[in-house]
Amino acid sequence: MSIASNLNSIKAKIPEHVTLVAVSKTKPVSDLMQAYEAGQRIFGENKIQEMAEKYEQMPKDIEWHMIGHVQTNKVKFMAPFVHLIHGVDSLKLLQEINKQALKNNRIIDCLLQIYIAEEETKFGLDEKELTELLSCSEFKEMKNIRILGLMGMATFTENQEQIKKEFLHLKSIFDSLQNKDAQCRDTQQCISTTVHFSTISMGMSGDYQLAIECGSTMVRIGSSIFGGR
Numbered sequence: 001m002s003i004a005s006n007l008n009s010i011k012a013k014i015p016e017h018v019t020l021v022a023v024s025k026t027k028p029v030s031d032l033m034q035a036y037e038a039g040q041r042i043f044g045e046n047k048i049q050e051m052a053e054k055y056e057q058m059p060k061d062i063e064w065h066m067i068g069h070v071q072t073n074k075v076k077f078m079a080p081f082v083h084l085i086h087g088v089d090s091l092k093l094l095q096e097i098n099k100q101a102l103k104n105n106r107i108i109d110c111l112l113q114i115y116i117a118e119e120e121t122k123f124g125l126d127e128k129e130l131t132e133l134l135s136c137s138e139f140k141e142m143k144n145i146r147i148l149g150l151m152g153m154a155t156f157t158e159n160q161e162q163i164k165k166e167f168l169h170l171k172s173i174f175d176s177l178q179n180k181d182a183q184c185r186d187t188q189q190c191i192s193t194t195v196h197f198s199t200i201s202m203g204m205s206g207d208y209q210l211a212i213e214c215g216s217t218m219v220r221i222g223s224s225i226f227g228g229r
C-alpha cells in the first residue's frame with residue numbers, strides 16, 4: 001500500500017470534525033512529500049531538531065505539531081513556526097513557550113498533556129496539577145500562549161476496555177473544564193483569556209477509532225500512514 005492510499009483510507013474512517021495529524025517522526029522528507037501531495041497539511045513530530053529540519057525543506061503551508069515531550073531549552077528552535085504543542089505538562093515549560101512566543105511576536109497554541117495511563121513512563125499532569133496550573137496567577141498573566149485543550153496517551157495494552165476507560169476519563173476532564181470555561185465566559189470571569197477549550201488530542205494508529213468514539217477531536221497517526229518505524 002502506498003502512503004497516499006493509506007492516508008485516504010484513514011481519512012475515510014474519520015468524521016469531518018476530527019483533525020488528522022500525520023505523525024512523520026523518523027521518516028524521510030520524501031515520504032512526507034507523498035502525504036503532502038495526497039493533500040495532507042498537518043504533520044506531527046516528536047523531536048524539535050528533526051521538525052525544524054523538515055520545516056526548512058518542505059512547503060510553507062504545512063502546520064507543524066510538536067507531539068513529543070518538550071525540553072525547555074529547545075523551545076526557541078520551534079517558536080518561530082510551530083502550530084500546536086501537544087505535550088505541555090508544566091508551568092515552567094509554558095512560561096518558556098510564552099517567552100519565546102513573545103520574542104517571535106506570536107501566540108502559540110498548546111494542549112496540556114494529562115496523565116491517563118497506568119504506566120509510570122508516560123508524561124503528563126494529573127487532575128490536581130491541572131487545576132493548580134489553571135488557577136495560578138503566573139498562568140493567568142501569560143499573554144502569548146493559548147490553551148486549546150488536552151492531550152493524552154492510553155496505556156500500551158491490548159485491553160480495549162482499559163483503553164476505553166482511560167479515553168473516557170480524559171473526555172470527562174475535558175468536559176468539566178469546558179463547562180467551567182463557558183460558565184465563566186458568561187460572567188466575564190474566565191479561567192483565563194488564554195483558555196479556549198476546543199480540542200482533545202487522543203488516539204494513535206492502534207486505537208484512533210475507539211478514541212473517536214470516546215470524543216477525540218484530533219488523532220495522531222503514524223505507522224498506519226507511513227509504515228512501521
Ligand SMILES: *Cc1c(COP(=O)(O)O)cnc(C)c1O
Nearest residue numbers: 023046067204205220221222223
Ligand atoms: C509516535 C506517536 C504517535 C503515533 O503513533 P503510531 O502508533 O505510529 O500511530 C502518536 N502520538 C505520539 C505522542 C507519538 O509519539
